[in-house]
Amino acid sequence: MAAKGRIIIEQDKCKGCDLCTHYCPVNILELDTSTTNALGYTPLKVTDPDKCIACSFCAMMCPDGVITVERFNK
Amino acid sequence: MAAKGRIIIEQDKCKGCDLCTHYCPVNILELDTSTTNALGYTPLKVTDPDKCIACSFCAMMCPDGVITVERFNK
Amino acid sequence: MDTTTVYKPGKGLTDRKLSYCPGCTHGIIHKLVGEVLEEKNLIDNAIGVASVGCSVMSYEFFNCDMHQAAHGRAPAVATGAKRVREDKTVFTYQGDGDLASIGLAEIVHAAHRGENITVIFVNNAIYGMTGGQMAPTTLIGQKTTTSPFGREKAQAGEPLRISELLATVPGATYLERVSVHDPKHVKKAKKAIEKAFEVQEKKQGFSLIEFISTCPVQWGIQPYEATRWAVDNMIPYFPLGVFKDARGGETDE
Amino acid sequence: MDTTTVYKPGKGLTDRKLSYCPGCTHGIIHKLVGEVLEEKNLIDNAIGVASVGCSVMSYEFFNCDMHQAAHGRAPAVATGAKRVREDKTVFTYQGDGDLASIGLAEIVHAAHRGENITVIFVNNAIYGMTGGQMAPTTLIGQKTTTSPFGREKAQAGEPLRISELLATVPGATYLERVSVHDPKHVKKAKKAIEKAFEVQEKKQGFSLIEFISTCPVQWGIQPYEATRWAVDNMIPYFPLGVFKDARGGETDE
Amino acid sequence: MNDSERLVIAGFGGQGVMLMGQILAQAATNENLETVWIPSYGPESRGGTANCFVTISKTEINAPVVTQSDTLIAMNQPSLEKFESKVKTGGRVLVNASLVKDHTFREDIEVFNIPVNDIALELGNLKVANMIMLGAYIGASKVFKPEALETVFKQKFTGNKAKLLDLNKQALLRGMKEVS
Amino acid sequence: MNDSERLVIAGFGGQGVMLMGQILAQAATNENLETVWIPSYGPESRGGTANCFVTISKTEINAPVVTQSDTLIAMNQPSLEKFESKVKTGGRVLVNASLVKDHTFREDIEVFNIPVNDIALELGNLKVANMIMLGAYIGASKVFKPEALETVFKQKFTGNKAKLLDLNKQALLRGMKEVS
């Protein structure tokens, strides 16, 4: 399945709060527990970018403005 | 007509506000403009004691507790 | 002749001459509170809290232990007193400037906490004591010394209705607005005070009786005309009635 | 590949890292206000008033001129600012301790005067900033650092509902309670902010949007669970909806 | 007038005592004299009494409260009792004789008994008793010419009070006559 | 221990830094020593860092804030950077080597590198990293016997925390071993 869009994560702003992940309708978000960012948190990562439907839910729910969402123009 | 009761006016407490007079159903109250009491006011007087029905309206409306009302026991 | 006294000044008030202007209905309200204190045997069992306003000296008039509170803070003072003297009947006596303006947070929060106290709230739509300034309860168009052109909505908003506002507060148990402009209403007002003290005796929470009252001097009219002005202008905006009755059980209205 | 940005952090907020704890919905509410400021071209035309609470530093976040008000007094500060800058959009950002407890008189009286300002009211049922003490909005049974046995009605009363209370104040023009616990509600919340600023632009008077917000840290649960707790516990007591709409003319609900 | 004149004016509320003082102070101001008017400070603010102090002087006025007065105007009995003792030796007391009867005055002061209430009723309006007294005062003291006070009347009685002008003038002159 | 021992304990919030200090202060109290514990005062209260100062002394303690420390326990890199310079010459630094790599230390201090995070994971719970470090500290400093800290554990871990007692003891002993 081809992605409808993509999200851009400003990893260094992420506080690893895990809020966004619960709102992704296609369940492609999780925290990257393998690393910590400059703030000392485990930041967000996308598990399966192809599934992104650019719905912006994740971005809307992120309290820290970490996520930018882009839709691919056809 | 025989009075049903009477009112006792503590003249020296009266502030001559003229409030009570408006509530007497038999219209027997007025200020005595011929005199001033210790407080410097023209105090209440009863014009026609015989008409008093001891309804207490005047006393209830007096802010300064000037009036005592007695009913004549038959 | 054999007589029965049907009305006389009671023991609920002291012998001090009331400091109110001639014909001011503060006096009628004082008498009613005094009568209820006496009839309910509360004189020796009550703590009253005077506020700042024309009734600032009410600590000299109510014949029980009294506090004189800072402007607007009577409900806080009453809270302090009641919490440490739970078995005593605690009441405040407050004007509309005191309660609805500077003391708004204190009255709402006393209600909010459900403090088991009784508030006697005297709404005369003006600051009497300080010379007739605009109160939160001043009516639109009413001239006061700080609304010389008449209260304007655009500048000062529309009058605050306290009983209605407090009715939204869960902790308020009994709220009624009464008037003392004629004997019938005086009787009704007394009943309301009785109910409020009963709420407190039964530990049912916060009760407040709002009185439509007059200020002949600052309104600039005669005492009787002032009662008519209250009827014609205040009561339409501040309707009488029970605004909250959460006493539960057998209520009477 | 050719792309269209459908969501990005806007210019309504500065670049400063928000000072809120991870997952605190204060951040979502900030973003919404920032977006509306930007979209309505208000950034260069607005005066914001930060209050005292976790959002005390919001003067660093909103990208417009800002005041930092004393605890509870933001509505008074906003009144001062608006009265001398009538053509500017003035808003406050206040927590529930700030607005519903210490600042109750100020918020009610700003509404009462019909001040043409907008209030962003963040209700998280607790004092976040100072370490999780009981707020007037704390739910019955909710444990906080000053209600260690859970809030008890007998001791502290039942929670205060501010939107409902303000709805009784004539000067209040638009009051709505919203939530940000999921994207759908976030969208709705943004609409509400827009409406509130429109009320102000049209000089229609006082507007307030109450947000059901979370405090994962002081509630002691994870951010997502906190949104569930808000849905399960807060919203039933603090129902969402429009509590007053006196805009007149063509309203939309 | 000496270099300065210090007055106490006292009476019931409603007798226009404050206004009397203000009119004198205004007259002094018009004539470029120094003047101070102070309402009396006492606990009885909500009671019936009303007093004010007026100082008129060719030189700067220091202490504004009048403790030793050149003149006392007593519009009723209690005022006379309260303030008589504070009149300077050789000072002047003007008394509302309509309300003050049978008073034994100090010997070292000049006393003017004027039944201002009665005269006012004669003139058809009890309210002008104060202006009659003012007239008597300037008649006795010569501190101001009647024209000076008439000027003040014109400043004060404007708008819908203008109709009171004539009556007040009349009262003033009538008062002067009482002491001439 | 000398007459007194002054420690700085620093790390991220969540690493149990405050508790480490409190345990030492409690141990000192139990032994009738003088002690003061202070959370660090800095602007970063809402940020990630957490520090505390502990003084333990046989005599009365004056200035409560530790400016020159005998010991620094640095649970992460920023803490080390912030406080290393304030360790006394001859002082002691215990470092969480799991998080601090490639640091060039001062030459005039004694350094203990202990990978407490790794050890804690070994023990099955990252949360006990702080207790491992405490063990290392008493091992290196001999300020307290392990029994002294175990007593404190018993005072602190009561109720539904009692189940943590064994794990913490184990961590403590394991930490001591690291420096023996």
Added chain:
Amino acid sequence: MAKVLMKGNEAMALAAIKGGCDAFFGYPITPQNELPEYLSKHMKENGRVFVQAESEVAAINMVYGAGGSGARVLTSSSSPGIALKQEGISYLAGSEVPCVIINVMRGGPGLGGIQPAQSDYMQITRGGGNGDYHTLAFAPENLQETVDIIKESFTLADEYRNPVMIAADGLLGQMMEPVDLERSSNVKEAPLKPWAATGESGKRGHRNKIVSLFLDPNDLEDHNLKLQKKYNRMIDEQQRFEMIHTEDAEIVFVAYGSMARIARSAIETLREKGIKVGMIRPISIWPFPEKAFENLPKSVHTLLTLEMSLGQMIEDVKIVNQGRYKLDFFGRTGGVVPEPEEIVEKVLAMKEGAN
């Protein structure tokens, strides 16, 4: 211009308008009510802002908002009302928001009474707000001086970006006296306020913030040191006082405001009796006019502080005195306005005691 006869409170109000006051926020309290009452009418007529706040606390915070947004702002109150404003005043000083605060003092403590007093000297000069801050404070003696100082105070507030307090009392508020409202005093147009949060960040090119919060103690200390420099500048530039017959005095009164005015009468009487008294009259009470005490003549042996309080300014006299002169005190409190004769007697008793 010719002098006009005005009531003190009204003259103060009009002076504020003449001083450029854009907005007033206040709450009624005796004995200053005619001040807001006058403004409720005349601010509107002048197209300016008048708001009766719900409380003194709200009023001072409205002042903060309006002043922080660049307006010239006034509030007035009396003693207990000023107590309620203390937190706000500390914020205003801390954020460097200019404003003018008039205190028409009455007797205390607590509700006290409504008669004139000077027992708020500490309240005004030491503040009851938290932190190391100061407000300029002037204590005029008669209506003309009151009017002049109030007019100027808006300019001073702007120049120093600091609150200015006017220590008046019930006498000044209630008396009538002829005043010249046009007498030139140092009144300047409001300056540009590039620091103000006017809601014009776009036009200006950067955001403005009105803030007293500095979470880093080093920043807060720096901020305080910056403020301290300003306070030191005020101490340099704003000490104001009048020396009255000090040239040959043996006893020098120290008195301000209404008390100084009463003392003038006592000086006359005493000088007539050949007793050499003089007076230092502080006009600024913060900064306290230490300079006035610098070059007193050799003849001086005693400083007699006079106050309508039980002794508050005397602390400042002690601070400046440092053992140089004998100190004595006379005061009445609670709203009692002393008579000049009482001061005369006090001095006679002192002379008696000295012999």
Added chain:
Amino acid sequence: MAKVLMKGNEAMALAAIKGGCDAFFGYPITPQNELPEYLSKHMKENGRVFVQAESEVAAINMVYGAGGSGARVLTSSSSPGIALKQEGISYLAGSEVPCVIINVMRGGPGLGGIQPAQSDYMQITRGGGNGDYHTLAFAPENLQETVDIIKESFTLADEYRNPVMIAADGLLGQMMEPVDLERSSNVKEAPLKPWAATGESGKRGHRNKIVSLFLDPNDLEDHNLKLQKKYNRMIDEQQRFEMIHTEDAEIVFVAYGSMARIARSAIETLREKGIKVGMIRPISIWPFPEKAFENLPKSVHTLLTLEMSLGQMIEDVKIVNQGRYKLDFFGRTGGVVPEPEEIVEKVLAMKEGAN
């Protein structure tokens, strides 16, 4: 009893319970939150009253109501919160209602910061309420002394029928230290309070009124004179201080609270260097311990006031000094806690300057 390790704020709370505190009314503010938090739990367990008020203003007025009804009452806050209580404190003093008020000071002015400071010395000792009133004020140096003084303060408040303030700071509030809560201090059972408005006028035979209003200025003055007698008694009886190494000192520090504690370290260091320094440590800051300055040895030439502020107590030092010694000052403010080394350097610089 054995000492227990407690956090300062909690120790203060427990001390209040031990001191006989019947009721607490307060509002959250950093850095004193653990105090009400502790009480919210333990007052209830002890059958006593805990109310979280809606504001500091409400809290102090609840104190007024409860104290006036005869209870032993406590409130606590920090700097801006104390500013809001000033009107209430003036009422309490004016009506002679006993109570205890703890100020855990933080940096100011305005919102300032949340770090420890001593910049409320004026706020505490001069008050910001109106009128001629005073409150007893104690400034303990460590937790043991804090606990002892708080316990005793309820007794003192009752004895003088006056508010007692405790000047603590963020350090004392946040630190942990072992304390003996049972150490005997002057703690007495609450006395009978025949003046209190307890709602028992019948039993008592007369009404009680808690009032600060006296409309007749002569009555108000009499009331103030009566209060002044009491204040003078406090000045006589309650001056408390410690003299540290003053016996041969050349430079004497004057410092209180946390600053004094830090200064002790500096004294040690300086004495090791052979520099003769000592300290007067005021424990009561109102009344200021003037007696401590009476019999200083001949060796003393300078008083160096040390404060965690830009200089507030130094005014009291100037007042007592009256030209006797040279005065110098060192302070840090805004929440910066000075290091002993800074004091050492200051003294070394003074010596340098003197040479």
